[in-house]
Amino acid sequence: MIKEKGRALLEYISRYVSLTEAEEAILLSKVTYRKYLKGQFIVQQGDVCKYECFVISGCTKMFHMDNEGQEHIVMFSIEDWWTADMGSFIAQTPADYNVQCIENTELIMFSYDVIEDLYAAIPKLERFFRQIIQKAFIASQKRIVRSFSLSAKDRYIYFRNQYPKIEQRIPQYMIASYLGITKEFLSKIKSELIFEQ
Amino acid sequence: MIKEKGRALLEYISRYVSLTEAEEAILLSKVTYRKYLKGQFIVQQGDVCKYECFVISGCTKMFHMDNEGQEHIVMFSIEDWWTADMGSFIAQTPADYNVQCIENTELIMFSYDVIEDLYAAIPKLERFFRQIIQKAFIASQKRIVRSFSLSAKDRYIYFRNQYPKIEQRIPQYMIASYLGITKEFLSKIKSELIFEQ
DNA sequence: AAAAAATGTTAATCTAGTTTAACTTTTTTA
DNA sequence: TAAAAAAGTTAAACTAGATTAACATTTTTT
Structure with a gap:
């Protein structure tokens, strides 16, 4: 083995x-x-x-x-x-x-x-x-x-670009923890980012 | 030499x-x-x-x-x-x-x-x-x-205990930068700590 | 397939820490 | 030793992000 x-x-x-x-x-x-x-x-x-x-x-x-x-x-x-x-x-x-x-x-x-x-x-x-x-x-x-x-938003954008594969397989609340923010605030950041595009 | x-x-x-x-x-x-x-x-x-x-x-x-x-x-x-x-x-x-x-x-x-x-x-x-x-x-x-x-205050207390010698020889505004806060806020933290003792 | 558990969202209220600005104290330089 | 520069303080107004709470969606278990 x-x-x-x-x-x-x-x-x-x-x-x-x-x-x-x-x-x-x-x-x-x-x-x-x-x-x-x-x-x-x-x-x-x-x-x-x-x-x-x-x-x-x-x-x-x-x-x-x-x-x-x-x-x-x-x-x-x-x-x-x-x-x-x-x-x-x-x-x-x-x-x-x-x-x-x-x-x-x-x-x-x-x-x-x-x-x-x-x-x-x-x-x-x-x-x-x-x-x-x-x-x-x-x-x-x-x-x-x-x-x-970096602001929380910019840290998230950085993370997403740097580790796109990791983001796919991990629950959001863990990503929030990694970024040092609450899951609620990450949720808000994501909705803002969708709106901006 | x-x-x-x-x-x-x-x-x-x-x-x-x-x-x-x-x-x-x-x-x-x-x-x-x-x-x-x-x-x-x-x-x-x-x-x-x-x-x-x-x-x-x-x-x-x-x-x-x-x-x-x-x-x-x-x-x-x-x-x-x-x-x-x-x-x-x-x-x-x-x-x-x-x-x-x-x-x-x-x-x-x-x-x-x-x-x-x-x-x-x-x-x-x-x-x-x-x-x-x-x-x-x-x-x-x-x-x-x-x-x-840790809060900024607790990070400062940690730093002070961990590196007492370094704290003596370095300007406060650099310690603030190391702690990730403004010099004004570190000043406030320090005055609170004096008051508490 | 229903129920339960885990995950994610939205929005109102709150707070730790920032910003700005005026001022004081200490250190350096002329 | 006076002037200038650097460092530190205080306080008011502001903001990024936390907290709380209710609800929606997805995943897992039975």
């Missing part, structure tokens, strides 16, 4: 570093394939995050639940992207975030217990993960600027 | 990976020490960012200037921290951000032209930078949640 499902991961890694067949075999021997159903949690706030996960298929949301019980979505992950509470994973401390499946989701999971072995066995993975995290960091920095310099 | 000023950098790196003396020598031979005066720009929005910079002393702000001419500060960097527009640096595309000195600032600069050589010569640096960027990414993610789930 991992041999078949691991193909997407190896193909993805090969865009960044080139592994030998032996290295690919080691990698696949150390990771786990797993299916989750819609609604299931991959990480729960308060637990220690044990896995970095590569999404083979499906869709997840990562969110923080505040004291008033409100969800704040920081990230969606679809095919060929990653998900986990990296802060919790690295320090093995309680997670600030939940990661929950919005669709049935297939993952390849890198356990905390093996990731250091993997870095030791395949040093090229240090380079690979450095590059992945760089990209994630850059995206995160840009989002901070957008959250301050 | 680099030998003397590089000490802080080597000490910092040694917290993450241990380099041999030969590796340390290679590293210092490939980087540049430079002083900037208060007000000078290390990176200008629109230029390509040529350097990743480690701060030896002083203080910088990284900010985006929007179409209305307003500054949005994403990050301050003091001693033992990094600064650069990483997106621009990695892709060698025009920068979205300015990096400007708030104080006279001493830096050690990693040029784009040598960083790949450095990774090749000292693979441990891949690990080192992976860890640094992971930390930066985690901080950035947390900031997104705070920007959505």
Whole structure:
């Protein structure tokens, strides 16, 4: 199973570093394939995050639940992207975030217990993960600027243009949460946009 | 000069990976020490960012200037921290951000032209930078949640507790920009807080 | 196919934070 | 040390977006 499902991961890694067949075999021997159903949690706030996960298929949301019980979505992950509470994973401390499946989701999971072995066995993975995290960091920095310099309407337009495929498959109230606004206000924005065209 | 000023950098790196003396020598031979005066720009929005910079002393702000001419500060960097527009640096595309000195600032600069050589010569640096960027990414993610789930007042209180040293040395209007509010509103928040105690 | 649950809409009222503008205090420069 | 520039304050009027609540539509379950 991992041999078949691991193909997407190896193909993805090969865009960044080139592994030998032996290295690919080691990698696949150390990771786990797993299916989750819609609604299931991959990480729960308060637990220690044990896995970095590569999404083979499906869709997840990562969110923080505040004291008033409100969800704040920081990230969606679809095919060929990653998900986990990296802060919790690295320090093995309680997670600030939940990661929950919005669709049935297939993952390849890198356990905390093996990731250091993997870095030791395949040093090229240090380079690979450095590059992945760089990209994630850059995206995160840009989002901070957008959250301050754009109006809610412009943030929505940006999101729609940037991630047209994600918008299709996710309920609006989650998009509102990602944009940092209420679902009612997003609804108003959308009706204004229809009117303008 | 680099030998003397590089000490802080080597000490910092040694917290993450241990380099041999030969590796340390290679590293210092490939980087540049430079002083900037208060007000000078290390990176200008629109230029390509040529350097990743480690701060030896002083203080910088990284900010985006929007179409209305307003500054949005994403990050301050003091001693033992990094600064650069990483997106621009990695892709060698025009920068979205300015990096400007708030104080006279001493830096050690990693040029784009040598960083790949450095990774090749000292693979441990891949690990080192992976860890640094992971930390930066985690901080950035947390900031997104705070920007959505905390009021301006609570964001200010958080900032003050988290970075008491930074607050001392930076003008209030820059802190307001970092918090995503106007200087007038920060002034109001501060007077309320004094009143509450 | 009906009922229930989840999602989305509309509109009135409210509030956190902005804008504008005049003023005070502190820092820098001549 | 005086003048100018930069930084910080206060308060009134305003607005983007939140809250509340009632209702409409779509999806899921029985």
